[in-house]
Amino acid sequence: MAFIEAKGIGRVYPGGVVANDGVNLSVEKGEVHAVVGENGAGKSTLMKILFGIERPDAGTLTLDGQELHFSGPRDAIDAGIGMVFQHFSLVPSFSVYENVVLGSEPHASIKFDRKQAIERVAELSQRFRLNVDPLPPVRTLPVGQQQRVEILKALYRDARVLILDEPTAVLAPQEVAELFIAIRSLIEQGRTVIFIAHKLPEVLEISDTITVMRQGRSVGVVKARDVTEHELATLMVGREVALRVDRAPNTTGAEVCTVDNLHIVNARGHDVCRDLSLSVRSGEILGLVGVEGNGQAEVIEAIAGVRSVAGGAIRVDSTEIGTLSVLQRRGLGIASIPEDRIAEGLATGATVAENIVATRLTDSRYVRGGLLDLKSIRANAEKLIERFSVRVNGPAVPVGTLSGGNMQKVVVARELSEQPKLLLVSQPTRGVDLGATQFIWKTIASARDAGAAVLLSSADLGELLALSDRLLVFYRGKIVAAFRNRDDISPETLGTYMLGLKTQTADEMKAGLA
Amino acid sequence: MTDTAAPTPAAPAASAAGNMRPPSRWSLAGREIGRAVVALLVALVATLIIIFFVSKSPVEALGTLLTAPFSKVRTIGTWADEAAKLTVTGLAFGLVFQARQFALGVQGQVYLGALAATYVALSPIGSTPLGMPIAVLAAMVVGGIYGFLPGIAKAKLGANEIVSTLMLNYIAIEIVNYVILHGMAKAGLNYTDNFPATSMLPVLVDRTRIDLGLVFAIVAVLATWFALYRTSWGLKLRLVGHNPRFAEYAGIRSNVIMVSAMTVSGALGGLLGSMLVQGQAFGKLQVLFEGGFAFEGVLVAIVARNRPLAVPIVAMFYAYLRQGAQLMNIRTDVPAEVISVVAALIILLVASQFGLPAWIKRGVMRNRAGATR
Numbered sequence: 001m002a003f004i005e006a007k008g009i010g011r012v013y014p015g016g017v018v019a020n021d022g023v024n025l026s027v028e029k030g031e032v033h034a035v036v037g038e039n040g041a042g043k044s045t046l047m048k049i050l051f052g053i054e055r056p057d058a059g060t061l062t063l064d065g066q067e068l069h070f071s072g073p074r075d076a077i078d079a080g081i082g083m084v085f086q087h088f089s090l091v092p093s094f095s096v097y098e099n100v101v102l103g104s105e106p107h108a109s110i111k112f113d114r115k116q117a118i119e120r121v122a123e124l125s126q127r128f129r130l131n132v133d134p135l136p137p138v139r140t141l142p143v144g145q146q147q148r149v150e151i152l153k154a155l156y157r158d159a160r161v162l163i164l165d166e167p168t169a170v171l172a173p174q175e176v177a178e179l180f181i182a183i184r185s186l187i188e189q190g191r192t193v194i195f196i197a198h199k200l201p202e203v204l205e206i207s208d209t210i211t212v213m214r215q216g217r218s219v220g221v222v223k224a225r226d227v228t229e230h231e232l233a234t235l236m237v238g239r240e241v242a243l244r245v246d247r248a249p250n251t252t253g254a255e256v257c258t259v260d261n262l263h264i265v266n267a268r269g270h271d272v273c274r275d276l277s278l279s280v281r282s283g284e285i286l287g288l289v290g291v292e293g294n295g296q297a298e299v300i301e302a303i304a305g306v307r308s309v310a311g312g313a314i315r316v317d318s319t320e321i322g323t324l325s326v327l328q329r330r331g332l333g334i335a336s337i338p339e340d341r342i343a344e345g346l347a348t349g350a351t352v353a354e355n356i357v358a359t360r361l362t363d364s365r366y367v368r369g370g371l372l373d374l375k376s377i378r379a380n381a382e383k384l385i386e387r388f389s390v391r392v393n394g395p396a397v398p399v400g401t402l403s404g405g406n407m408q409k410v411v412v413a414r415e416l417s418e419q420p421k422l423l424l425v426s427q428p429t430r431g432v433d434l435g436a437t438q439f440i441w442k443t444i445a446s447a448r449d450a451g452a453a454v455l456l457s458s459a460d461l462g463e464l465l466a467l468s469d470r471l472l473v474f475y476r477g478k479i480v481a482a483f484r485n486r487d488d489i490s491p492e493t494l495g496t497y498m499l500g501l502k503t504q505t506a507d508e509m510k511a512g513l514a
Numbered sequence: 515m516t517d518t519a520a521p522t523p524a525a526p527a528a529s530a531a532g533n534m535r536p537p538s539r540w541s542l543a544g545r546e547i548g549r550a551v552v553a554l555l556v557a558l559v560a561t562l563i564i565i566f567f568v569s570k571s572p573v574e575a576l577g578t579l580l581t582a583p584f585s586k587v588r589t590i591g592t593w594a595d596e597a598a599k600l601t602v603t604g605l606a607f608g609l610v611f612q613a614r615q616f617a618l619g620v621q622g623q624v625y626l627g628a629l630a631a632t633y634v635a636l637s638p639i640g641s642t643p644l645g646m647p648i649a650v651l652a653a654m655v656v657g658g659i660y661g662f663l664p665g666i667a668k669a670k671l672g673a674n675e676i677v678s679t680l681m682l683n684y685i686a687i688e689i690v691n692y693v694i695l696h697g698m699a700k701a702g703l704n705y706t707d708n709f710p711a712t713s714m715l716p717v718l719v720d721r722t723r724i725d726l727g728l729v730f731a732i733v734a735v736l737a738t739w740f741a742l743y744r745t746s747w748g749l750k751l752r753l754v755g756h757n758p759r760f761a762e763y764a765g766i767r768s769n770v771i772m773v774s775a776m777t778v779s780g781a782l783g784g785l786l787g788s789m790l791v792q793g794q795a796f797g798k799l800q801v802l803f804e805g806g807f808a809f810e811g812v813l814v815a816i817v818a819r820n821r822p823l824a825v826p827i828v829a830m831f832y833a834y835l836r837q838g839a840q841l842m843n844i845r846t847d848v849p850a851e852v853i854s855v856v857a858a859l860i861i862l863l864v865a866s867q868f869g870l871p872a873w874i875k876r877g878v879m880r881n882r883a884g885a886t887r
Contacts, residue, residue, distance in 0.1 A: 306762055327765035336763070344763045347756035358753055358764040367746040374744070 003029035010058030019045035021216040034195045034203045037213030038433030051083040052076035082154025083163040092139035097121040100152045129185040144175035163194045172291045173495040200229045253282035256453035257422050263311035264298050272298045273477030280453040287468030288457040295477035296457040300424045304336040305329045333421030345411040348400030353381035356414045388413040405436030423454045461491040473497040482512040553863035557856045575846040582841035591722020597833035598731035601826045603811025605738050606782035608820035613775040614755040619679030621808040622686035623660045623783025627653035631788040632799040635713035645713035653788035654781040661780015665773035705800035715792050727789035739822040817864050
């Protein structure tokens with residue numbers, strides 16, 4: 001019998017969504033076991049069941065031959081299961097070691113034994129090659145290190161099994177390499193890792209065995225060494241896929257948007273960027289490359305009008321837009337797909353139709369004399385649902401009940417239902433399945449082919465390389481490198497600039513853009 | 515993998531839906547109603563237990579609580595009148611709650627609205643046929659202004675609306691007290707002269723308290739529903755309530771929406787003030803006439819999930835319980851305060867979104883999971 005054995009797991013959410021429907025998972029001791037599948041395939045639900053957050057409605061769960069019945073994560077932790085979520089649960093103002101021991105602090109009589117805590121954390125981080133200083137506050141650490149703190153937290157609680165939920169989504173390529181070193185050292189020391197991921201090359205690199213899930217079921221178990229990326233993708237999606245976009249040859253036109261000496265200050269009064277200049281032309285996709293938090297997202301927000309600017313000029317077609325409202329900017333032909341669809345891109349409690357019409361409440365097709373034309377709002381939503389193949393039971397369904405990919409399609413449908421002049425895109429396919437990713441890429445590319453100027457920011461280098469005509473690399477609010485996108489540009493090249501290890505000279509930058 | 519020709523990227527829309535059909539609007543509404551009814555039943559069982567402890571004749575007390583409001587035409591009238599007033603305060607709270615503003619200023623709007631209505635009613639205009647409508651309008655305008663103030667303070671200065679509205683409530687109460695005791699009322703009295711009949715809301719059913727206020731309440735329900743679900747203002751308001759950051763992204767000026775929602779809610783608060791003092795129950799302005807009644811709207815709005823069409827239904831149930839408790843207080847040895855326990859329990863149960871115990875749900879789910887396979 002395998003170390004972890006989940007048999008016939010079923011889970012139906014109160015809303016009636018069948019998230020897991022007879023899922024089998026069998027993980028051997030000391031292996032890296034990847035669980036792959038599109039969004040909505042039920043991976044997260046399965047992991048939540050393994051970690052005791054959700055209770056299965058059917059099926060059995062055994063660990064080391066013992067049947068498990070978790071009534072909460074505490075039970076899972078006691079059984080030796082640890083989980084690192086995509087969104088970290090750390091206290092930013094606490095130090096690394098405080099975060100690690102929080103909840104299970106070592107005691108000297110009734111006092112918190114800090115010395116022992118620091119020693120334990122240092123010892124763990126050395127043993128598992130998770131390099132991180134125990135003393136600084138967590139908020140000062142880069143994302144990659146925060147993730148290590150999360151892993152240490154689980155190891156401190158003696159996790160024999162570690163579940164990592166999309167651990168590479170927020171990391172630069174070099175950080176991914178370091179994470180993989182740590183995972184290998186965990187395996188060497190007899191721990192078991194369950195690795196959930198979207199990016200297939202990474203899955204093939206790190207894992208031994210792969211369970212593929214589709215539509216709430218486990219549809220296959222393969223050995224990583226026996227399978228190609230293409231075979232795996234086909235198994236996941238259930239049909240042939242090609243992650244490639246065909247675009248018309250670059251027919252770059254006039255400059256649509258220019259940013260001059262932009263200065264942005266964040267809420268804490270620190271400079272996000274200063275003296276930043278860039279321009280994007282009609283018919284091109286300009287990719288903004290950078291580890292998250294280096295200013296790319298903020299520049300895009302400033303152009304969209306949702307972030308205030310401390311200085312500099314933003315022009316669209318030689319109109320200064322710095323003082324215009326969001327609505328006026330939209331009126332000039334700016335469309336925007338925000339970074340986080342749930343936080344900014346949608347009102348999840350409102351219906352699909354309401355979300356689609358939300359940016360057009362001054363349009364006389366949908367609103368006349370302050371009254372909603374429900375019929376045409378509904379018809380428009382139905383038309384866009386069809387055109388953007390959103391999988392939904394109708395325009396009156398609350399957006400929050402859709403899967404991530406379909407929610408994103410609703411955002412894309414709203415922003416690209418009419419050809420924009422300037423399209424601002426942040427993380428268009430984060431947490432979106434392969435089928436929807438391909439569709440969204442095509443949609444963005446065809447907006448560009450039809451003459452839109454596109455600014456694209458993404459944490460996924462593959463996406464930037466697949467879509468962009470030009471690439472600008474951001475590091476600490478400055479542009480440190482510029483490239484014309486060619487086949488010889490690799491993620492590793494970009495990575496050295498993203499981490500600030502190299503900076504182009506002004507001449508190099510010019511040459512890169514020529 | 516890049517050399518494969520791409521088939522159409524979009525699978526047929528039906529394939530994913532399959533048996534994962536999301537619940538219909540009616541079944542969702544049914545669940546909400548079920549939840550409210552269960553909350554009511556749980557609260558009633560708790561009341562029953564309390565009554566058995568405190569009363570010498572618990573069966574009689576309970577009988578009074580559950581049946582007395584419908585025992586006479588007069589008590590039915592009192593119930594309907596109270597339901598109408600609870601509806602208006604429930605609407606006022608529901609409206610700001612939908613915009614995700616926790617403004618609690620209905621009480622202050624009631625007081626100042628009532629004061630405005632009183633000034634009109636006791637002025638020469640009050641004795642003309644226009645007295646009643648002008649007094650009602652004056653109350654709504656003043657209530658609206660009193661709702662606008664905390665709204666604009668939040669938009670311009672960032673003043674927390676919970677704090678500012680609660681403070682404004684005290685200011686309004688004290689202003690009304692002062693005006694009554696120093697000028698409006700005759701020396702030694704804490705209430706004004708009776709309003710002339712032309713300034714009162716006309717009776718609709720003889721020998722009951724049912725007056726034109728009931729019609730106002732019904733109109734207010736329909737108007738609020740229409741404004742929220744059929745106008746672009748209402749859609750903006752709900753979008754701001756769902757997700758203010760998204761609203762900003764979409765180009766909706768959330769501050770304008772917030773201030774206007776608080777103003778309209780204030781006008782409803784003012785209307786309630788006029789319904790109280792111009793209604794058959796009072797017909798004059800009295801110190802502390804409201805007695806905390808406005809805040810009952812919080813309960814009504816929460817249980818109704820801020821839905822204008824659900825507000826009157828909840829208000830009718832709750833008014834029935836309140837009336838039952840009042841009559842139980844008069845006719846038996848159980849104090850009316852028992853109803854506070856019921857109210858608190860209902861709020862607790864509904865606001866915490868309680869669910870059925872896990873073992874019941876598991877049984878239900880097992881059946882359903884079997885059916886979907």
